[in-house]
Amino acid sequence: MDFLLQQTVNGIVLGSAYALYAAGFGLVMANLRIFHVAHAAIFTWGAVFAWILTDQFGWSLLAALPVVAVLAGLLDVLAYLLLIRHILGRRDHEMAAFISSMGGLIVLVELADHFLGGSVVRIGADAFDSVPVAIGPIRVSTLHVAMVGLAFVIVAVTTWVLARTQWGREIRAVAFDRETASILGVDVDRVSAGVFFVSGAMAGVAASFVAMAFNIIDADLGSSYLVIALAAMVVGGFGSIPGMLVGGLLIGVVSTYATGYVSSSASELVVFVLLLIFLALRPEGLFRVRAELTRV
Amino acid sequence: MKLLQTPGGRRFVCAAAGVATVVAVTACAGPANGSDDSVKIGLLANLTGGASTSFGIPFEQGFELALDEAKAQLDNAGVTVEVVTEDAKSAVPTAVTGYNKLRQEGVALVVQDSQSPLGQAVAPLASEDGIALLSGAGSSLENPDGYAFRFTDLATPTAAVGTYLSAQGAERIGVVVAGDNPSFATLAGATEKGLPTGFASRQEVSSQDSDFSAVLANLRRDRVDAVVLSVLPAQAGNLLLQASQSGGLDGVKLVGTLATSTETFTVAQDVARGFEFPQVWAPSISGDSDFQRRYTEQYGETPTAYGALGYQVGWIAAASIITADGAGTADGASTVDGAAVRDALPAASTSDLVHEHGILDLELASDGVAISKGVMATFGPDGSVVATEPQE
Numbered sequence: 001m002d003f004l005l006q007q008t009v010n011g012i013v014l015g016s017a018y019a020l021y022a023a024g025f026g027l028v029m030a031n032l033r034i035f036h037v038a039h040a041a042i043f044t045w046g047a048v049f050a051w052i053l054t055d056q057f058g059w060s061l062l063a064a065l066p067v068v069a070v071l072a073g074l075l076d077v078l079a080y081l082l083l084i085r086h087i088l089g090r091r092d093h094e095m096a097a098f099i100s101s102m103g104g105l106i107v108l109v110e111l112a113d114h115f116l117g118g119s120v121v122r123i124g125a126d127a128f129d130s131v132p133v134a135i136g137p138i139r140v141s142t143l144h145v146a147m148v149g150l151a152f153v154i155v156a157v158t159t160w161v162l163a164r165t166q167w168g169r170e171i172r173a174v175a176f177d178r179e180t181a182s183i184l185g186v187d188v189d190r191v192s193a194g195v196f197f198v199s200g201a202m203a204g205v206a207a208s209f210v211a212m213a214f215n216i217i218d219a220d221l222g223s224s225y226l227v228i229a230l231a232a233m234v235v236g237g238f239g240s241i242p243g244m245l246v247g248g249l250l251i252g253v254v255s256t257y258a259t260g261y262v263s264s265s266a267s268e269l270v271v272f273v274l275l276l277i278f279l280a281l282r283p284e285g286l287f288r289v290r291a292e293l294t295r296v
Numbered sequence: 297m298k299l300l301q302t303p304g305g306r307r308f309v310c311a312a313a314g315v316a317t318v319v320a321v322t323a324c325a326g327p328a329n330g331s332d333d334s335v336k337i338g339l340l341a342n343l344t345g346g347a348s349t350s351f352g353i354p355f356e357q358g359f360e361l362a363l364d365e366a367k368a369q370l371d372n373a374g375v376t377v378e379v380v381t382e383d384a385k386s387a388v389p390t391a392v393t394g395y396n397k398l399r400q401e402g403v404a405l406v407v408q409d410s411q412s413p414l415g416q417a418v419a420p421l422a423s424e425d426g427i428a429l430l431s432g433a434g435s436s437l438e439n440p441d442g443y444a445f446r447f448t449d450l451a452t453p454t455a456a457v458g459t460y461l462s463a464q465g466a467e468r469i470g471v472v473v474a475g476d477n478p479s480f481a482t483l484a485g486a487t488e489k490g491l492p493t494g495f496a497s498r499q500e501v502s503s504q505d506s507d508f509s510a511v512l513a514n515l516r517r518d519r520v521d522a523v524v525l526s527v528l529p530a531q532a533g534n535l536l537l538q539a540s541q542s543g544g545l546d547g548v549k550l551v552g553t554l555a556t557s558t559e560t561f562t563v564a565q566d567v568a569r570g571f572e573f574p575q576v577w578a579p580s581i582s583g584d585s586d587f588q589r590r591y592t593e594q595y596g597e598t599p600t601a602y603g604a605l606g607y608q609v610g611w612i613a614a615a616s617i618i619t620a621d622g623a624g625t626a627d628g629a630s631t632v633d634g635a636a637v638r639d640a641l642p643a644a645s646t647s648d649l650v651h652e653h654g655i656l657d658l659e660l661a662s663d664g665v666a667i668s669k670g671v672m673a674t675f676g677p678d679g680s681v682v683a684t685e686p687q688e
Contacts, residue, residue: 003513007510011510130541215563216534224504256509260511260514263499264475264499264505264510
């Protein structure tokens with residue numbers, strides 16, 4: 001039982017990183033109905049920003065996080081302005097935006113590769129003074145506690161903003177019908193740019209923790225989590241931020257169980273079997289959202 | 297045909313035919329016999345290309361140092377040795393071209409530093425030409441007539457880790473192995489051979505994995521007292537770091553394999569201090585051995601395992617030439633050819649001369665396989681690889 005608990009906690013830690021990635025990715029997808037794959041490159045650049053601030057400037061990870069969030073958010077806004085905005089008026093804008101975003105992904109990944117000189121870099125262990133913590137039979141590190149805590153806080157705040165604030169209502173209005181929202185006086189460009197900013201900031205925060213905890217940063221970092229994030233969105237339910245948190249955590253736990261009880265090579269297989277089961281039996285995911293709100 | 301109808305044209309054609317005949321006769325002549333009394337050794341080293349920095353250059357330096365030092369012994373034996381060096385350029389085509397040049401020089405022995413494909417390409421040619429080959433290839437070589445020898449032994453030092461851990465009192469030994477990489481699976485298997493009972497816990501990971509929390513929890517559950525990390529060097533560093541961060545493996549001895557490198561230290565930094573792993577050879581931390589001092593004086597750098605291998609192979613080559621020259625023929629003439637060197641190499645590798653001057657336990661068997669015990673190494677304060685056992 002202790003072992004099961006330990007692996008569950010390990011899975012929640014892993015899942016919290018998936019959840020943050022998926023929530024940022026899903027926010028854009030739900031809001032604009034576009035598959036913004038360049039989000040993977042924003043994630044990579046988030047990790048690179050964290051590496052620059054911690055390794056090059058000697059900042060601690062916690063001090064670097066807000067700056068990383070802002071930089072990654074601004075980069076995602078830039079991606080919106082250059083790759084997406086001018087395409088939204090087209091009839092087939094979903095496919096056009098996907099292709100445009102794919103081009104952005106390739107360019108940003110190549111830029112990251114050149115910036116890193118094609119090598120793997122790492123955030124030094126002194127950027128976050130992580131110590132082991134024993135809670136009964138369960139062992140975690142303070143870094144893991146921070147990761148999970150931050151994921152819950154970010155998802156909770158995002159959910160509250162979307163549900164309870166004027167800006168949240170504007171986002172939902174744009175999501176429901178961009179043209180009508182515009183006629184009603186909503187600055188749709190500003191709202192969409194805001195969604196991309198929040199999405200990028202989430203990616204930056206998630207990437208910082210992933211880079212710190214798993215000790216690896218390369219140009220393909222974001223791309224390696226892209227399919228897992230997609231699985232988390234399918235399991236949690238498109239359009240639901242809490243759903244993406246639960247989806248990410250579930251994927252993380254299932255993946256860790258597979259590694260713990262079978263082997264590492266089985267984890268991806270188990271995750272994608274779970275994905276297929278959801279697509280077949282519950283395609284709307286765990287958190288069904290009312291039809292008129294499916295886009296946020 | 298107008299060319300043949302003029303006197304100048306006929307002269308040109310005759311001259312061309314003459315040159316072609318000379319070239320053809322020379323090409324068909326096979327290996328040239330040395331016109332002087334010196335015995336020629338061919339050094340087919342990767343002096344440029346991908347394998348140069350880690351393997352070829354340090355190997356050449358160690359080899360040249362050994363033959364320089366062995367000059368007195370060779371003079372005493374009345375043997376003159378000439379080393380002919382060709383750059384294999386870390387590629388099979390240039391290695392074959394280089395070998396052919398050495399063959400034309402009439403070498404009796406070809407020494408090749410590393411890279412299995414290069415050794416595998418040259419071995420059949422050397423066998424056909426009756427030239428002894430001493431190769432650093434990790435994989436087996438085609439060896440129908442016993443001319444090919446390998447001086448690399450990955451299995452013995454790796455198996456010695458298991459024995460080493462058992463001797464230190466470890467009873468429940470686990471392994472983390474990159475199961476998708478055959479080399480690491482082989483290393484894990486070789487380590488297991490050194491254990492009285494097999495691994496108490498076997499954790500398979502992928503070479504792409506970076507989150508090891510589940511694997512570390514499994515090791516804690518299995519109550520291991522030692523773990524062998526048969527994974528990529530960077531992954532080994534990551535495992536050390538994550539084990540330190542999550543805790544629960546205090547007092548558990550973590551060891552690596554022959555694949556461990558300074559990259560492990562780069563990732564784990566101070567957490568990697570005290571981490572032990574086998575190496576073919578490693579410099580002593582004090583740096584005061586004769587070989588280290590001479591090598592450093594000569595080349596301005598600390599010798600690596602391949603520098604040490606080059607040095608050992610240099611002494612073995614010298615000893616084998618002396619032995620082959622001493623064997624002579626029935627009429628007392630000296631015939632140091634490939635066959636004589638081939639016959640002399642196994643005994644030369646364990647001769648008194650090599651024991652006295654060499655720095656490794658490296659024994660060449662007559663079937664071409666090497667047996668080398670290796671040493672346990674760790675990281676020095678600056679992250680360099682140093683031996684945990686006294687050298688020399």
